[in-house]
Amino acid sequence: MKTLCTTLLLCLFLLAATGCGSKSYQVKTTDGDVYTTSEQPEYDKKSQTYSFENEKGMAVTIKREDLKVIEEVK
Numbered sequence: 001m002k003t004l005c006t007t008l009l010l011c012l013f014l015l016a017a018t019g020c021g022s023k024s025y026q027v028k029t030t031d032g033d034v035y036t037t038s039e040q041p042e043y044d045k046k047s048q049t050y051s052f053e054n055e056k057g058m059a060v061t062i063k064r065e066d067l068k069v070i071e072e073v074k
Contacts (some may be wrong), residue, residue: 023074024036024037024074025037025038025040026070027041028069030065030068035052035054035055037052037053037054038053038057039052041062041070041074048063049063
């Protein structure tokens with residue numbers, strides 16, 4: 001019984017730790033496109049663009065004026 005409780009507590013802890021560490025972001029554009037990325041988009045002041053890698057591994061660059069919102073999704 002003690003081993004079962006210990007195992008369950010360990011599994012619960014690992015599940016909670018995994019859920020807390022995974023962040024993703026939704027990037028929405030003014031024309032309705034929605035991108036999902038596991039990294040926070042980087043802003044380049046010189047070109048005034050946001051760059052990131054989408055969930056398919058493709059590089060995406062969006063102009064600041066075309067960006068509607070960046071939302072963190074847990």
